[in-house]
Amino acid sequence: MTRDSLITSENDVDIGLEFEGLEDEVDTFQEEHERERHRGKRRDGERAKKKKRGNGERRKRASNAGQEEEKLQARREKKGRRKRSSSDQQAEGREGDEAEQPTTKSSKAAKTRKNVKNEKTRKVEKEEKEDEADDEERNAKRKKKHGSNNKEENVEDGNKHTVKEKAGEVKKKKHKKVVETSSEKETSEEEDSEEEDSEEKEVRPETLTPEELETLKEAVDERKKLIQGLRGKPWAMKKKLVTLRESQEFVEKYEGALGKGKGRKLYAYKVMMTKKWMKFKRDFENFKTACIPWEMKIKEIESHFGSSVASYFIFLRWMYGINMILFCLTFGLVMVPEALMGRPYGTIPRKTVPRAEAPSAMDFAVLWDFGGYAQYSVLFYGYYNNQRAIGWLKFRMPLSYFLVGVGTVAYSYMVVIRTMARNANESGVGDDNSFNFSWKMFTSWDYLIGNPETADNKFASITTIFKEAILEEQESRKDDNIHLTRFLRVLANFLVLCCLAGSGYLIYFVVRRSQKFALDGLENHTWWERNEVNMVMSLLGMFCPMLFDVISALENYHPRVALQWQLGRIFALFLGNLYTFIIALMDEINLKREEEKIVKFNITTWEASLYNISASENSTAPPVTIQPADVPRGPCWETMVGQEFVRLMISDTMTTYITLLIGDFLRAVLVRFLNYCWCWDLEAGFPSYSEFDVSGNVLGLIFNQGMIWMGAFYAPCLPALNLLRLHVSMYLQCWAVMCCNVPQERVFKASGSNNFYMAMLLVILFLSTLPAIYTIVTIPPSFDCGPFSGKKHMFDVIQETLESDFPAWISKVFSSASNPGLVLPFILLMVLAIYYLQSTSKSYKEANVDLKKKLQTQNEENKKKNKLAALKAQMDLEEARKATSPSAEHQKNNNASPDQEADEEEDRGRGQRMYHSQNGRSPPPPRHDGYLPATRAPVPRNYHHGNQGSAGYLPGFPRESEARMHRVSSLQRH
């Protein structure tokens, strides 16, 4: 039986092919009237195909074919063309014909009785199933899929019991073949009916036989596969949804029923656990998102204000992260050990408030001046002792201080450069230029969004993104009078330069004045005059960008370019201010060092006098104990520098916050509530609400960070203060943005500017470490304060450690390693390595560009090809349309003479060749030569090859038509 079934299945495929192939060539062998009739029927059939119910049509066609087949066969036998065909195949074919003949008669009736049949068939189907259970296991899946088809056939088969089983099967499978190549509508329908009957079957899963279970399992697997691949199917969305829902229901229902007894329970458990696990994973993802600090806030802002404003907040968060690390380093390795293990306050002069300052040491002003007790605490450089190791841990305090100072800078360099590199990679990957809108259209929705609020935000964000994209497109297409624009740009730059020069001069003037004040003594001057430098710097930093903004309106740049220009200008302004400040500070350091020399001299005389006093009075008496507060001391310039930076940072922070409150909040309040009683519309008109100033804020942040890097060595408290500031400003600015700002009129995206920020940060990092390193390396530390007091240079601490804490050979190694003879080759090697890496990266980049180009050209070629193919198909279709009516008439007039036939055959051959060349990509399946079909159904071939070509575009047909064509050609050869 199995062998039989194998054979039949093999045959049936061939016969099926044959059967369809014959449809084409019918007009060669047929009488005219028949042809015409058939054409009419075909048209009917096509109409029927359009209807949902395709099966009826198929049956009709099949029966029709069966009728014609007989005549054809008779003719053929007369012609003797089929002599070489093997006898058993012929017999089989005959049997098929015999089977089909009665069907023809009953087909119309069957069509009308469809509904009745459906119910009947189910039972028959069941019987059939039981019968064939053993030999059909291999085909079970297929069968299930085309169950309904089988059913109908079975009815037909049931009508006449004279037919042999084998023949019936052959026929059935023939139908199956037809169905397989039919359109999806049918398939889905079949699935529906299949579902019905499976439901009927699966009402009591306990009673299932293993085979049924097997089939069920396969059905479930099928469904699962369908669900997975549904996205890629070329169906209408509505149909997809329906299919998806049905399949899901099916899987839900029967998944648990699989397996039996213990196995079933286990299976159900497994399924349940998978679901739980998926849910857990999703929850975990949500949790992870919730763990990113301020993520929701930033997303909300992004949805309202676009990516440029959000980029500022992301930058702020990133900055916060870096400062966190810096803070951990300084706090954990410097401040805490000193506070815990160092000598306590008041033990030595450097840790005590001097007598003169003691009365004012607890004033309120300490909070912003950082004098008094704050100055003599772990917050500043001067408090630390030069004791080599402190506490029971033998903590090497000076070494730690030095290494942390270097480490923070090194870490910052590393992070900034690494981030820059990563950003560069990211920007290099995407192909932004082509299909910009399609990408946005089809890929921007985030399917992970679960709650409606976020969905709203995402929606708003996507609309903003679209606006940005459209704006960008518009900007890129604009063109104006170029000379005027150039002139205006030059003018704008000139104005900005004037402005910069003015502000630089003002700061220089103020700093000079402050030096004069310092010489006079600060106590003689008012608060305004004392804080003049900070005030002027803050004010200029606040107002000049506004002026730049107004001036940049002249230039008419694209907003992103304008933002970069603005950033550059503000950068120059801030840099000028900062460096003026540093120069002033350097002057002050020199002053302090002069003072220090005097103090040093005084102290020796003071000590000598003290010694003299004690010696003269009583040489044996214990030395006089002096309060550490009374000991004269030098002006510790390092602490002074640290203090300056802390003050600068505080005043900067204050200015930022006050600007925020006045410029944004107060303005918003005024506009909002004064609008009720004002003579013009304040909201839409002049003052309006403020926009968020991205460039100014970013630069403020960057320069603030620069100050931190500069001052952190002399004031270990700076990272902590900065952390506090960033934390507060995160909340404050988030609130201010959402509460009192309006989205920018010209929304744009800032993806490209991220690296710009980074580059600026790098420059600032370099520029701010420059003076710090300069002071560390060149200026000797104060003699009586700080961890390096008494040394010639601050970095001597390393040498000291090497000598005393490590075994001798290490110091030897180091000293020999620092020999120029070794250092120079090493540097050379490094330069070579850098050069090598750079050149390789360059070549990689070139390769990348080449690949990209290749891809692009390939894409274009493909597009062209597709277009060409579509064009050809269209032309063919039109031709076909033109040809159909005249050709019909022409053929009517023809006699069915053999000459004519030969001509037509030739014609066909040519057409065929054409067809093959057209579809050269998919070669026809290899055929066994000796084999010939037993039956041929004289169905009219398609009227035109072009018609077939166009039919090839339908989802169900392409292969079939090709196979058909090939069959024909092989036939002709024989």
Added chain:
Amino acid sequence: MVSPAIALAFIPLLLTVLIRCRFYFVLFYRAVLVRIWRDCVTGLSREERAYQYVLTHATPGDPDSILEAFDVWCSKVEFISTIGPKKGKVLDRMLMEQSPLTVLELGSHCGYTTVRIARSLPLGARLYSVEMDQRNAAIAEKIIRLAGFDDDTVELIVNPSDEVIPRLRSEYGLERLDFVFMDHWKKCYLPDLQMLEGTGLLGKGSMIVADNVLFPGAPKFLRYIRKCGLYEWKVHRATLEYSRGIRDGMAELVFQGIK
């Protein structure tokens, strides 16, 4: 005592403000300072001066030439708040599309807009123009007649708008208003609109156009039309008449009725 350096640091702010608001300063100069000075010098009101200019520079009976003379005077000599040529074009287009038969104009001032509307009305249409101020109304009357529109086309009503609107139906026998143009006191936009709704003169498809809704601005009016849902509305964005940098808008409302 604040040091001079700190004061100097405020210069950029001053400059910024000056540049940002330059159009407003220019407007202030032209609309207020020049007006006061001319009033003192000539002893005539602004509208009278405008009328004199138009009388000497325009062709009587030709509305286009009168409008042109007005435009020249307003942009070159002094400033009068009319609708201006740019927004006027928008208004003309709306009138062409609508071709209303009964038009109400609130606030004719010195007749520029009245002439403009009457010019583009279809045959047999009638324009009711409401002006509160007696002297302005006299001048408007003169200008309208100068342009060649008789009593049948344009009827000038000298009364405040809130008195006129309730009596429109009874005294003037109006059944329906096809087009309403508002250019009087900005504060009256909203009460007058509500009054119009109350009289029931507005039918489906009646158009209401309000000038200067952004500058000097009628925020309450805008808020109301946004909320009430009776209208299909949009704001035509433009600049203030005879000035480049001040943004202004003209609201176009189409009455939809209660749904």
